Amino acid sequence: MTTKRRGAALFAVLTAGALALTACGSDDGGTEEEPGANRTEEPADDEGTQPGTITVAVDSEYTAYNDLTAAGNGTWNEYVHNGTKGSFWSYGEDGSVVRNEEFGTYEKTSDDPLTVEYTYADDAVWSDGEPIDCDDFLLEWAAMSGKMVDGEGANIFDPSSTNGYALVEKPECAHGDKTITVVYTEPYIDWELIFEGGEVPAHIVAQENGLTSEELVTAIAEDDIATLQPAAEFWNTFWQFNPGELPPPEMIPSSGPYIHDSWVAGQSLTVKANPEWWGTPPKTETIVLRLLDSDQQVAALQNGEVDLINPSNPTPDVAAQLDQLAEGGPYTVESGGNLTWSHIDLQQGEGRVFEPLEVRQAFAKCVPRQLIVDNLVKPANPDAVVQDLREFFPVDEDYEDARAQAFPEDMYGELDIEGAQQLLQQAGVETPVKVTLMHADDPVRNELAALVKSECDKAGFEVTDFTPPDWGERLTGQPGSYDATMFGWAGSGNIASGQSLYVSTGDQNPYGYANEEVDKLWDEVVTSADREAARVKLAEIEALLWEDVFNIPLYTNANIYAYSSEIEGVVVNAAQTGATFNMDEWSRTSG
């Protein structure tokens, strides 16, 4: 021992420099706590919030706190804001509207003019303690209405959409009011889906531009564009982030059950329970969103690195792997529909192939819709069904009723090659009828087109594949370059947005389709204020669309959730808001 000591002493002389470094290297010498030992979370103040972490895989990275801007508006931000932003309403699991009474309430007080009164919960506060009130509401209106224009008539804000907001007259707000009333200049069906209420903190916008909240409110009330201009610039750009660069917490307060905690570029974003949240406490303290490509999510789930996955556009391979996983281990796999639906649209204007109704009917008869679902959709979602309507989805409660009313089951319920042949004869067109079918060049679409071709060619069509890279632009840009096109619409719970697809002057109707009755009914739908009544009218529209064979709906995309069976509270969600839409209800049962 002594020799060793001596050796050590000798060496200590040699390494005097290194030892000197000790002093500046270790932070405080004395406390030799094991690194990372203090990582266990302190018990949360709120009863009901359990310490612990649940990790969910997402396929795109977060980019913006303000998702009302054109650039920030994306599902990848929604994944996070589902937890960190409160709203008067949200999309439910089937895309319907769910009121969020803990955040605030709203009431339609008049139909003519359409008037809605919004009331924030009394104790609603941003996570920095500032009350959420009509200041925030007014700023949302100012930014989204498109009415804050500069001298040249350009909107000083850069909103993702002025839809609906543009119909609202400037609401009146005295700084700090919890109640605010909005009046629409004309009735609007989706009035429930307009104001969210807790998106952007007005007091931060004011403070960062040297204003008080009162001054900001006054500036909006008085259309003081000069004062608002810098605030608008701030609103447009400040909350757009480069990867991993989360501003200090006081700049990104939360209005929901969670607050932003940390963000590592390309890796993960963590949210933690919001101590200032006044509603039902979230069940789990920490939620981590890990960035991972859909194809790699199964292995990560299997390795326990993530607890929940919702791979986008799941291939049959992914579905098969997940089934295997569920059989062999403690995993739950659930599948359901979503609101993205594929369809074939037909050019039916003057002189086009599909101008005669019979040709369209024949095409609808020969497209093997059931076969398509069996071969391409069911492997990923065993419960998949053929979608027979356009504005109603199989997940909707009223889908079956509307289908019974609108879908001519006897005509198009089954593949009918002979019927199609007869119809073509009746139409008196020369066979084979040449059809250029345009679609994206991806494996699923190609297989789908092959199925259509194999059946419809038997009926007297001659289907040619057309897969230009710029097919999206050609849809409306060069409607002459294709006869039929197949793609998906990403639907939302919004009703009015369907209008432009079907009415004769619609932006998204480059097919020459025109039916006065449909136009009239759509006008009634959009300007009605009653969702129930509107849905009834929609069913009438559906019937007309089938009568005219406007297009051929095919199926809704599969939507697969797979998670560790320890996790409770996961609900398959059809809307575009993603798996995290109810993250505050997730909990871990054991371990």
Added chain:
Amino acid sequence: MLAFIVRRVIAAFGILLAGTFIAYVLVALSGDPLQRLREDNSPGREERIASMTERLDLDTPVPLRYVKWLGGASQCVLPFLGKCDLGQSVRGQDVSSLLGNAMTSTLQLITVATITAAIIGVMVGIITALRQYSRLDYTATLASFLFVSLPLFWFAVLLKQYIAIDLNDWLADPAVSLPTAAIVGVVSGLVWASIIGGDRRRVWTSFAGAFVVSAGGLLVLAETGWFRSPGLGPIVVAVVGLAAAVGLTALLAGFRYRNVLYAALATAVAGIVANLALDSVLFNPSWGVLFLLLLLAVGIAVGIGYAIGGMQRRQAITTSVWVTIVMGTTIVADRMLTAWDNYFEFVDGRVIATFGSETPNYDGGTWGNLLDTVTHLALPTVALILVSVATYSRYTRASMLEVMNQDYVRTARSKGLTDRTVVVRHALRNGLIPITTLMAFDLAGLIGGAVITETVFGWQGMGFMFVDALRNVDPNPAMAFFLVTGIVAVLFNMLADIAYAYLDPRIRLG
């Protein structure tokens, strides 16, 4: 030389200009960035399309857009011109910032992989060249062809299944059965027997020795719960240090003159003592301190080599430094494993990761974080190096064989030099010249991003950025990728040429 460099730089500009133009046009024509929006039927579609058209400047014809892009991009390449501007991604992020992140993570990934691959590849190449047409040679040849032809994405899936998922499952209850131990023993015996070679008796002895050590060691480790909580400890560090001293002396200098051996042993002893003396420093040092310690250790090694080396001063210094490096690595590994239990608990036993570069919200101090990085780097690194090792070893083998058959080597042998001296002092340097070129090219390719590896292992580097950009029809990140890979390719080509001229006096640049 200078004239050569100037000419090459001018040519490089032309190449880059033409290359980026072609790439820009191709990327611009590859698809429609607005496609996702066109399929979107939610409100505000028109506004969003207009906003993106403006942000990405889609209304400008492609050649004009290229000129604009070039204006911003040239400020990134040429310093002091102004603000670097590579445009925005479709999601509204600055591409220069995306590029910065991607390059950092790619560099992190390839540094370890390239160094490891080079060391292993060159070693395997030399050994197989020296043992030409032995069983080992045939096995290595077979293995390298297998690895070169292996589809990487498939291999990656296997890695995830066996090295991550199954290994983690096994770590939950790390038991080694007798048959498993026997199989590992036989494999290890075969490998060592063919490396050591010699007559039949020697082959059997080495086989038996390796079998007993591997199989027995495995069983003992499992029995003592080592796999549950692995570590090395000062004794293993000491043994490794001393073994490195003897082994490296044998390899680099031989035992004819004892000075080198003494210097190496002194360095090893110094390292062992330092490891014990600096225990509290090494408990949780910052990276800066670690780096300074490493510099200091190398300095001391040089000092020891200088003091004890005598006539063999140069060899003594080299050997001592290498001993220091081996010991340093061992000590770091030893310390890193002290964080194992803590880390194991945090990740719930799922030690080896299948994706990403870190465990979210884990902060285990220097050693814990290092362990975290290592467990995340493990799979992609293995995937990357297998292919590189295979190529390097083939090239090294071929070039070593060529050199070994040259007249000057025969002369060296005939004047009575030992095998070691002939190989290490005379053949190796010339044999490695072609590898230099190969590595320069390889590095250029790797900095461009290992597209498949990065995608499969969720590593957000250059390759992933490129693939992701292509998938989302996002022109600006794709162009940033082309810009970097283009510059790196041109630059490394030039460096390879210069290095070649430096290493091989027969070549003149001018």
